[in-house]
Amino acid sequence: MAKEKIIREPTEIRNRDEIEALKQNDTYDKPENWFLSPRMVETFILGSDEVLEYEVKDKKKKIKITRKFYGDNVLVQRSIITLASDRGLLLIGEPGTAKSWLSEHLAAGISHTSLNGIQGTAGVTEDQIKYSWNYAMLLAEGPSLNALVPSPVYVGMKDGLITRFEEVTRCPREIQDTLISILSDKVLIVPELGEKGVLLARKGFNIIGTANTRDKGVNEMSSALKRRFNFETVHPIKSVKEEIEVVQNQTEGMLESDNVKVEFKHDIYELLVKTFHELRKGETTDGVKVNIPSTVMSTAEAVSVAYNSGLYARYYDDGIVKPKHLAINIKGAVIKDNNEDIQKLNQYWDLIVKRRGSNNKDWSSYYDSKKYLM
Amino acid sequence: MTQRNTSCDNMSDLDSKETMEGIQKKIRKIEDQTIVYFPIKHHSIACSHYLEKAIDFYKPEKILIELPFGAEVNLPILQSDLTIPPIALHSFYVDNLNIFELNGKLSPDESIPVRFEGYHPIVAYSPEYHAIQLAKEKEIEVEFIDLPLYNIIPYRFKQSSISLFYPDERYYEFNAYGALLAKKLRCRNFHEVWETMFETNLDMNFQEFMRKLYIFSLVARSSLSEEFLEQEGANIREEFMKYRIKKSYQDIQEKDRKGSLLVVTGAFHSVVLPFLKGKTQKIRKKENVIITVPYTYNQLALSSGYQSGNPAPRYYDKLWSNLRNPDIKDIKIATLNLALEVKNQSREYGSFVSVADSVHVFRMAQNLGSFRGKETTGYYDLVDAVKSVFIKGDEKIYGPSIYRALDEILIGDEYGTIDPNLSTTxxxxxxxxxxxxxxxxxxxxxxxxxxxxxxxxxxxxxxxxxxxxxxxxxxxxxxxxxxxxxxxxxxxxxxxxxxxxxxxxxxxxxxxxxxxxxxxRNACLTLLREKFASTGESGVASELLLVAAQMGLVEVLDDLGKQLIDIIDKDRDFKSLVQALYQLVALYNYQESLLTEGFKPLLRLIEQAYIRATFLVPSILLIQEDEEETVIEKIKALTNFILSFDDIEVDKNLFIGQIKTTLTNGKGNHAVKGALTGVLYSLHEKKVDELTREINGYFVGGASLDGGSFVYGLFMICREILLLKEDFFDRIDNLVCQFSNEDFLTILPLFRRSFSLFTPKEIDIIGSNVAQKREIEKMEKIEISGNLAELLHFADQLAGSKFEEMGL
Structure with missing residues (x-):
């Protein structure tokens, strides 16, 4: 795929060198049909200080594995072990807490593909979970494997791959329950094919689901289906320092991918992340209480604001990202469907930003940009 | 205390004095000794397990243990079959003579001696305890070699008199090497490092175990500063321990046989003891009181902290029981049983977890342990597996009941038992x-x-x-x-x-x-004196006097009474002083039933509290709104005192004078002003028309929130004025009728607050009076609820058609 035509490469392509290095250095035991061992999957996701040597087309190379997921390391360990078991993994949490991100990287590490997945919506049908038919061929040849259009779950079972199911709880409950027998008995029956229609899941197959705790659905999942999953709650990043690192890395990656060259200082990232962190928590780093907006002030939103600010600086200004660019773009992130949130944002500006601006020029400039919040 | 860095990313950053060569040299020297220095971590199953192997192998003549010297008197209790851990060795010293010059610094007053206390918790799997039991079984002599509490006081109690908790897990907490290992081994804290390296590995050769622990301790210790160790008293303890070791060695028969003397100490000490000369200390037997007390798992889990102590005493107890059971031996069974127990307990708290879930927990825990490089499943593997499998949804919603069950099952709430025939506290x-x-x-x-x-x-x-x-x-x-x-x-x-x-x-x-x-009785007296000395509030002190009387401790009243005089003199809090007055009057009124007629200073104390409270009246104008009610209640109490207490000559004019002086100050809390004005009225120092003039003054320009507060304060003291004084009633009535719609709505919440002071019966009377005034014969009650209904009804009658105009 020509790089310039792709908006976003899947991680197994974006990080192909790291994966190759891990593969070549993988001496650990691994479950059958896994691409990398659990230890190496963990290293892929959490990073390592160790420099790995590997070979590509007879050329020796060195690489350090970068950290992809910031948060609870132990959660990553539990997730990997769950996927090696007979239970599915359901990652739940508030929007923007990197559930899909983690799901993508787990799938890439375990099965070398993160693309075998279903996007859950209210319109998902059983066909999209199990299989459907090429009706032309069905009519022409009758039921056959050729006429069958396999779903990602079918593919995962057949090839022993991790199947991702995003926003599983958005699907109607009865559709979700299709997964019960798949996860329980690891078999998918295609009655139309008779004896040939019994698909037994290959080792390596498992499902990673994600669900949003802001939607009610996660609490209404049937208990029968819940029993087939291990749940992991992904929390927002607790450490401001780590969150800055995530936002900076992500934004820089996205801007570089778009070939957008801007000057984006660390202090500006810090200013943005602190705003998000403090509004999310309802308290500043020095203990002052602030009102929490109804919108989820997630890290993903912070990345979005940073990215948009970068674009704004590049195309509408001098290419240097300034506090005012953040202010211009932050409003859209905070104010979604509740107008009271604008008051809360204004309060934060008047109470916190103004005070900090009295002895810091970036915060002062940030405060002066209040007009963009109107 | 100063300390080297407590975290670092690489060995090169560790700032350790040790090199690998140096470490190996030291270990060779330690291993070459005929005295065997067995390193332990307290409350460690692995250490107990390997210690037993060492004792079986070396067959020592004597075992020396890192427990307070002199505590051997407790050996019969510790070795009794009727003593069942968790227990603790409790050391204490009460510094009646202020030897350490800390009375008044670590205690509330110089007259109150500091009580220094130390605990050495012991569980069934504590290596020290296991050594004691094996010594009994094999008839081996035992001696305790650590410095007792009295000698440690100058080192450990400079900052605080909080009880000292043995063992010294702090060496692990403040340790950069431990933090580095945690990072390298992908562990979340030092306790998990320990578990990974030692606790889950029970199949080693015991000498291999010792060597591994020596290496760890040498590097870890070298990352602690000498200053830190000095301040902790580690050096002085180690010199004493070495002195005791050398002394014991002299009595050993087979001096040349390795292991004839076995020394069981914390690993941090084991690696330096062989190289020390030893130095004794004077041990004062009388000052070093050490007894054996029952303990609880809860106390152990709380006292040792999460980072390096024992976060799950019962968990380890179950593992130990399994290990000791010849029919089971496999500690994995304990993990499965515990998973089932957590399941059962979770169901008690409403979580729907099944046996299948428990089995899955067991398998997942094993897989996690294996993934983390452990030989067998550990505590963290079990906890993580439970978290993943049992919590079926959002952690915030479904987590608490599971965590509660986990804590209860893994920490436990067991109480220890002391042999009742041997212990007499x-x-x-x-x-x-x-x-x-x-x-x-x-x-x-x-x-x-x-x-x-x-x-x-x-x-x-x-x-x-x-x-x-x-x-x-x-x-x-x-x-x-x-x-x-x-x-x-x-x-x-x-x-x-x-x-x-x-x-x-x-x-x-x-x-x-x-x-x-x-x-x-003596315990109550001690505690009473301590609490009395630590309070500067006369209200609290007077209450303690009353409590003392209730307890029948009349002998202490004279002494406390003298101190109370001083406390009252220095107390600058009006509320506290009125509270003191309140309690002292109660003490006086009930002296017959409390048997305190002999307490002569009481009337003098009452008078003094009254005078002091009165002097502070001007200060109460400056209070915040949230204190209004409390302060006005105190004003009321003071007024009641003046009106009702006859047994001393109360100078009423002092109080009145102070109130008048206070009210001439224009600024301050208006509710309090209203209350003080009400007091003057109650004491016949103000007439009704003066009151109404003052109220009108507030409302000249329309609704006044200050006026509303004033009325509230007034009614808190003398609300009967509205019921009994017709002219006052008329004035208030006229005032309310004059309000515009907006003013009425503004003042309504405050008036509602004021009228909430009236009883329903009184509200009815007021309503009838209003009706009578307007010649309204019939009244209809709006059945909403509470005072709001009555107030609306009252307001409706007052306002005539106002509500109709407002569209309500």
């Missing part, structure tokens, strides 16, 4: 003796006891005893009904009703309170 013995003498049966089941205080003297004595147990917070008795002199409730009752129950918790509290005194 004076305080416990005195409690049991007094209960027996008063014919109070000590039974586990809760019993109701009724005491007719004026019928028999025994009832009075029982009451005093029970009040003493409440004061000591023993959890033995709870008064469920009866006259409460402190809160001035149910004072008409002549009998007290108590629920009493005697259980292990009461015993443990009694045993743990030994440093307070040898008898219940």
């Amino acid at each position: 004076p305080l416990l013995a005195d409690f049991q003796y007094r209960a027996k003498k008063l014919r109070i049966k000590l039974a586990a089941a809760t019993k109701l006891m009724r005491l007719n205080l004026y019928q028999t003297s025994t009832a009075k004595l029982k009451s005093q005893f029970l009040h003493q147990t409440v004061f000591l917070n023993l959890g033995f008795g709870e008064m469920i009904k009866g006259p409460n002199l402190i809160k001035k409730e149910n004072l008409h009752l002549l009998a007290e009703q108590w629920n009493i129950a005697y259980n292990r918790g009461v015993e443990i509290k009694l045993i743990s309170s030994i440093s307070l005194g040898n008898t219940v």
Whole structure:
């Protein structure tokens, strides 16, 4: 795929060198049909200080594995072990807490593909979970494997791959329950094919689901289906320092991918992340209480604001990202469907930003940009 | 204390004095000794397991253990079959002579001696305890070689008198090497590092185990500064331990046989002891009191902290039991059983987890352990597996019940037992003796006891005893009904009703309170003096005086009374002083029933509290809104005192003068002003028309929030004026009628607050008066609820058609 035509490469392509290095250095035991061992999957996701040597087309190379997921390391360990078991993994949490991100990287590490997945919506049908038919061929040849259009779950079972199911709880409950027998008995029956229609899941197959705790659905999942999953709650990043690192890395990656060259200082990232962190928590780093907006002030939103600010600086200004660019773009992130949130944002500006601006020029400039919040 | 860095990313950053070559050299020297220095971490199953192998192998003549020197008197208790851990060695010293010059710094006052205390918790799998049991079994002599509490005081109690908790897990907490290992081994904290490296590996050769622990300890210790170790008292302890080792060695028969003397100490000490010369210290037997007390798993988990201590005592106990059971031996079975127990407990708390889930937990825990490089499943693997499998949804919603179950099952709430034939704690013995003498049966089941205080003297004595147990917070008795002199409730009752129950918790509290005194009475006196000395509030101090009287401790009243004079003189809080007055008056009024007629200074104290409170009246204008109600209640109490207390000549004019002076100050809290004005009215120093003039003054320009507050304060003191004084009533009526719609709505919340002070009957009377004034014959009540309904009704009548105009 020509790089310039792709908006976003899947991680197994974006990080192909790291994966190759891990593969070549993988001496650990691994479950059958896994691409990398659990230890190496963990290293892929959490990073390592160790420099790995590997070979590509007879050329020796060195690489350090970068950290992809910031948060609870132990959660990553539990997730990997769950996927090696007979239970599915359901990652739940508030929007923007990197559930899909983690799901993508787990799938890439375990099965070398993160693309075998279903996007859950209210319109998902059983066909999209199990299989459907090429009706032309069905009519022409009758039921056959050729006429069958396999779903990602079918593919995962057949090839022993991790199947991702995003926003599983958005699907109607009865559709979700299709997964019960798949996860329980690891078999998918295609009655139309008779004896040939019994698909037994290959080792390596498992499902990673994600669900949003802001939607009610996660609490209404049937208990029968819940029993087939291990749940992991992904929390927002607790450490401001780590969150800055995530936002900076992500934004820089996205801007570089778009070939957008801007000057984006660390202090500006810090200013943005602190705003998000403090509004999310309802308290500043020095203990002052602030009102929490109804919108989820997630890290993903912070990345979005940073990215948009970068674009704004590049195309509408001098290419240097300034506090005012953040202010211009932050409003859209905070104010979604509740107008009271604008008051809360204004309060934060008047109470916190103004005070900090009295002895810091970036915060002062940030405060002066209040007009963009109107 | 200064310390080197407590975290680092690489060995090169560790700032350690040790090199690998140096370490190996030291280990060779340690291993070459004929004395075997067995390194341990306290409460470690692995250490106990390998220690037993070492003892079996070396067959020592004598075992020296890192426990307080002199505590050997407790050996019969520790070795008794009727003593069951968790227990603790409890050391204490009460510095009556202020030897350490810390009285008044670590205690509330110089006259109050500091009580220094130390605990060495012991569980079944503590290596020290296991060594003691093996010594008994194999008839090996045992000696304790650590410095006792008295000698450690100068090092450990400079900053705080919080009880010292052995063992020294702090060396692991403040350790950069531990933090580095945690990072390298992908562990979340040092405790998990320990578990990964040592605790889950029970198949080593014991010498290999020792060597591994030596290496760890040498590197870890070198990352601690000498200054830190000096300040902790580690050096002085180690020199003493070495002295005791050398002395014991002289008595050993087979000096050349390796292992004839086995030394069991914390690993941090084991790696330096071989190289020290040894230095003794003077040990004062009388000052070093050490007894064995029951302990609880909860206390152990809380005291040792999460980072390096024992976060799950019961978990390890189960593993240890499995290991010791010849029919089981496999500690994995314990993990499965515990998973099932957590499942059961979770179901008690409403979580729907199944046996299949428990089996999955067991398998997942094993897989996690294996993934993390452990030889067998550990604590963290079990906890993580439970978290993943049992919590079926959002952690915030479904987590709490699971975590609660986990804590209860893995920490446990077991109480230890001391051999009752061997242990005699004076305080416990005195409690049991007094209960027996008063014919109070000590039974586990809760019993109701009724005491007719004026019928028999025994009832009075029982009451005093029970009040003493409440004061000591023993959890033995709870008064469920009866006259409460402190809160001035149910004072008409002549009998007290108590629920009493005697259980292990009461015993443990009694045993743990030994440093307070040898008898219940003395313990109460000590605690009373400490609390009295630590308060600067006369209200609190006076309450303590009343409590002392309830407990029958009349002998202390004179002494405390003298101190109270000083406290009252220095107290600058009006509320506290009125509270003091309140309590002292109660003490005076009930002196017959409390048997305190001999307490002569009481009237003088009452007078002094009154005078001092009166002097502080001007200060109460400056209070915040949220204190209004409390302060006005105090003003009311002071006024009632003046009006009702005849036994001394109360200078009423002092109070009146102060109020008048205060009111001439224009600024301040208006509710308080209203209250003070009400007091002047109650004491006939102000007439009705003066009151109404003042109120009108507030509302000249329309609705005034300050005016609303003033009215509220006034009504808090003398609301009867609205019912009894027609002219006042008319003035208020006219005032309200003059309000515009907006003003009325503005003032409505404050007036509502003011009228909430009236009883429903009084509201009815007011409403009738209003109706009568407007010649309204019939009134319809709007059935909404509470005072709002009455107020709206009242307001409706006042306003005539105003509500209709407003469209309500």
